[in-house]
Amino acid sequence: MIKRKPSEVVFDTCNMILMVLVIIVSIYPLWYVTIASFSSTSAVSSGKVLLVPVEFTLDAFKQMWSYDDYAIWRSYGNTILYSVGGTALSMVLTILGAYPLSKKYLKGKKFLTWLILITMWFGPGMMPNYINLRNLHLLDSRIAIFLIGCISTFNVVLMRTFFESIPDSLEESAKLDGASHFRIMRDIFIPLSVPAIMTISLYYFVGRWNSFFWAMLLLKDKAKIPLQVVLKKLVVEMNANNSQAGMIDYTTTSRETMIYATMVIAVMPMIILYPFIQKYFVKGIMVGAIKG
Amino acid sequence: MNSTKKNGTTAQIAGDRSHINYIRIKKRMGATAQIVRDRQLYYMLIPFFIWYILMYYMPMYGIQIAFKDYKPLRGITASEWVGIKHFINFFQSPYCWRVIRNTILINIYSIITVFPLTIVFALLLNELRSKKFKTIVQTASYLPHFISTVIVVGLVISLLSPTTGIINMARDIFGAERIYFLAKPEYFRTIYIAMGGWQGIGFGAIIYTSALCSIDGCLYEAARIDGAGRFKQFLHVTIPGIMPTIAIMLILKVGSIMSLGMESIILLYQPITYETADVISSFVYRIGLESANPQYSFAAAVGLFEGVVSLMLVLLANKFSKAVTETSLF
Numbered sequence: 001m002i003k004r005k006p007s008e009v010v011f012d013t014c015n016m017i018l019m020v021l022v023i024i025v026s027i028y029p030l031w032y033v034t035i036a037s038f039s040s041t042s043a044v045s046s047g048k049v050l051l052v053p054v055e056f057t058l059d060a061f062k063q064m065w066s067y068d069d070y071a072i073w074r075s076y077g078n079t080i081l082y083s084v085g086g087t088a089l090s091m092v093l094t095i096l097g098a099y100p101l102s103k104k105y106l107k108g109k110k111f112l113t114w115l116i117l118i119t120m121w122f123g124p125g126m127m128p129n130y131i132n133l134r135n136l137h138l139l140d141s142r143i144a145i146f147l148i149g150c151i152s153t154f155n156v157v158l159m160r161t162f163f164e165s166i167p168d169s170l171e172e173s174a175k176l177d178g179a180s181h182f183r184i185m186r187d188i189f190i191p192l193s194v195p196a197i198m199t200i201s202l203y204y205f206v207g208r209w210n211s212f213f214w215a216m217l218l219l220k221d222k223a224k225i226p227l228q229v230v231l232k233k234l235v236v237e238m239n240a241n242n243s244q245a246g247m248i249d250y251t252t253t254s255r256e257t258m259i260y261a262t263m264v265i266a267v268m269p270m271i272i273l274y275p276f277i278q279k280y281f282v283k284g285i286m287v288g289a290i291k292g
Numbered sequence: 293m294n295s296t297k298k299n300g301t302t303a304q305i306a307g308d309r310s311h312i313n314y315i316r317i318k319k320r321m322g323a324t325a326q327i328v329r330d331r332q333l334y335y336m337l338i339p340f341f342i343w344y345i346l347m348y349y350m351p352m353y354g355i356q357i358a359f360k361d362y363k364p365l366r367g368i369t370a371s372e373w374v375g376i377k378h379f380i381n382f383f384q385s386p387y388c389w390r391v392i393r394n395t396i397l398i399n400i401y402s403i404i405t406v407f408p409l410t411i412v413f414a415l416l417l418n419e420l421r422s423k424k425f426k427t428i429v430q431t432a433s434y435l436p437h438f439i440s441t442v443i444v445v446g447l448v449i450s451l452l453s454p455t456t457g458i459i460n461m462a463r464d465i466f467g468a469e470r471i472y473f474l475a476k477p478e479y480f481r482t483i484y485i486a487m488g489g490w491q492g493i494g495f496g497a498i499i500y501t502s503a504l505c506s507i508d509g510c511l512y513e514a515a516r517i518d519g520a521g522r523f524k525q526f527l528h529v530t531i532p533g534i535m536p537t538i539a540i541m542l543i544l545k546v547g548s549i550m551s552l553g554m555e556s557i558i559l560l561y562q563p564i565t566y567e568t569a570d571v572i573s574s575f576v577y578r579i580g581l582e583s584a585n586p587q588y589s590f591a592a593a594v595g596l597f598e599g600v601v602s603l604m605l606v607l608l609a610n611k612f613s614k615a616v617t618e619t620s621l622f
Contacts, residue, residue: 005521008522011419012419012421015416015419015420016420016425018416019416019417019420019425019429022413022429022432022433022494023428023429023432023433025490026432026433026435026436026490026494027432027435029436029447029451029490030435030439030447032458033447033450044456045455045456047456047458047461092339093339093340093343096336096337096339096340097336097337097340097341099333099336100330100333100334100336100337101337103330103333105326105330106330106333107323107326107327107330108327112337112341115341115344116344119344119348121603121606121607122599122600122603123348123599124348124351124352124354124355124599125351125355125576125592125595125596125598125599126573126576126577126580126581126591126595127354127357127576127580127581127588127591127592127595128351128352128353128354128355128357128592128595129347129351130580130581131351131354131357131362131364131368131588132346132347132350132351132354134364135350135367135368136346136350147343147346147347148347150343150347151340151343151344151347180332181330181332181333181336182332182336185336206438209440210438210439210440210441210442211440212440212441212442212555213555217581228440228442231440231442231443231446232442232559234446235442235445235446235449235559236559238446238449238450238453239449239474239559239560239562256450256456259446259450260450263443263446263447266440266443267439267440267443270438270439274435274438275431277438278431278434278438281434282434282498
């Protein structure tokens with residue numbers, strides 16, 4: 001063990017303190033929302049809630065449960081449907097695209113790859129996208145939510161890179177046995193790519209779980225909207241209340257704990273999945289960084 | 293294999309069940325025969341490209357509305373051509389300068405604050421002696437990245453609330469006046485960039501952390517033998533080691549200086565803060581989609597302007613990167 005110089009000890013100590021601060025800053029806002037959702041409204045609005053729930057109560061969750069403007073549980077169900085179903089669809093399409101494009105001998109590979117890569121550098125923009133959806137009669141439709149952002153070109157490239165790393169010899173020997181491309185893909189490439197498939201599914205899943213913009217724009221029917229859109233309405237309302245309330249009126253904040261409770265149930269799956277997600281996400285970033 | 297060579301025709305090779313020299317044979321096959329042989333691969337691509345046609349190429353066709361007076365009832369094709377009228381309108385409108393300025397300023401402020409902080413964070417993380425503690429810090433710092441825009445904005449709003457926000461309660465205790473930060477144009481950019489930093493610094497550091505990991509340990513050892521202390525090692529090994537990564541990331545950031553997503557902006561701004569908060573994309577959203585009287589073509593023209601400028605900047609940045617660091621993105 002090499003002895004550290006005094007200046008190094010000072011640096012290491014400061015660094016440790018700073019990093020502890022980073023941890024606190026990263027986690028505390030979520031922690032605050034959680035404890036506030038379990039505290040009484042009056043305790044929250046008078047600023048007593050800091051580290052643990054004060055005047056523990058489940059009122060906020062009950063209020064959320066019986067919130068009539070938007071059925072929170074139905075929108076929660078919608079979010080699960082869009083996230084799980086959408087991710088499955090995304091994966092099927094991504095693999096179906098990435099597998100052929102990973103074959104060196106595919107005729108027209110360069111052109112086809114170029115057709116999708118171009119989408120990474122230039123997009124049609126919000127207006128043409130919206131008008132296109134309207135022309136396809138996809139306003140206020142669940143299908144639109146499944147289709148929008150269904151394929152991410154970046155993820156296709158990641159998947160393709162992974163398929164390319166699987167040795168050709170495996171494919172050739174399977175061909176010798178008379179296997180079709182579909183079988184080779186299903187029985188050789190997909191089982192060998194489980195880590196990559198997990199990573200990319202998580203990318204899609206988190207993206208879909210957290211997205212709100214197009215759902216907000218397209219879905220008018222309350223029975224179809226996902227949770228993030230409900231939350232968006234509540235959050236914007238909170239902001240509007242703030243501006244009307246000015247500086248004095250405390251009564252408008254009675255809904256605050258309910259909004260916190262909704263946030264808690266909205267992030268809960270992310271937090272539960274987080275240990276797994278994190279590992280895979282980091283891997284994906286590394287692969288992306290190396291292969292470009 | 294000899295028999296195929298003698299018999300010659302490509303069709304026969306395509307039908308040949310022995311695929312040992314699959315890739316080599318290819319060179320002697322006609323294009324059609326190859327496509328027929330690999331037809332299953334093309335079948336797989338059909339649903340894939342249908343999606344691209346529906347969600348990318350069809351909207352691309354719709355870009356023409358930027359040069360037309362698009363009327364929903366007449367449709368894209370039948371609407372009247374008006375040339376660059378909408379672009380001229382945009383450049384002459386008082387909003388033009390405002391939204392371009394805000395877009396660029398927010399990006400520049402973010403480049404001079406969040407960008408270096410991300411690198412500093414990665415470097416400090418690298419200097420931590422305990423591996424376990426390092427993992428804990430990393431895990432915690434990634435967390436904000438996984439929280440949705442809506443929730444992050446909600447956190448910011450409640451944090452800064454004039455009545456119940458922690459910051460204002462603290463100001464109250466210290467006798468300072470309560471401030472409604474989100475209604476003050478002068479605070480908007482700071483709030484927005486701080487929010488982006490909170491969400492992005494930890495996760496953004498990954499790329500530098502992985503660059504730091506790939507620095508050869510021998511270099512540190514050599515430096516130590518030459519008598520370099522920890523600071524000297526940092527200066528002469530660590531910094532040069534991640535310089536290429538920094539250069540690429542910076543070029544990328546500069547390349548995207550004209551584009552900024554509107555998702556969190558439209559949740560955070562209010563008419564009173566438009567002066568500093570309204571960016572190109574939020575402007576497009578407001579006039580084209582949110583408004584009761586949407587100006588489709590005008591909004592599309594503004595969006596197209598942003599898209600084209602961004603594309604040129606990215607291409608330029610890439611060229612620059614090729615020349616300077618010998619690494620390019622594409």
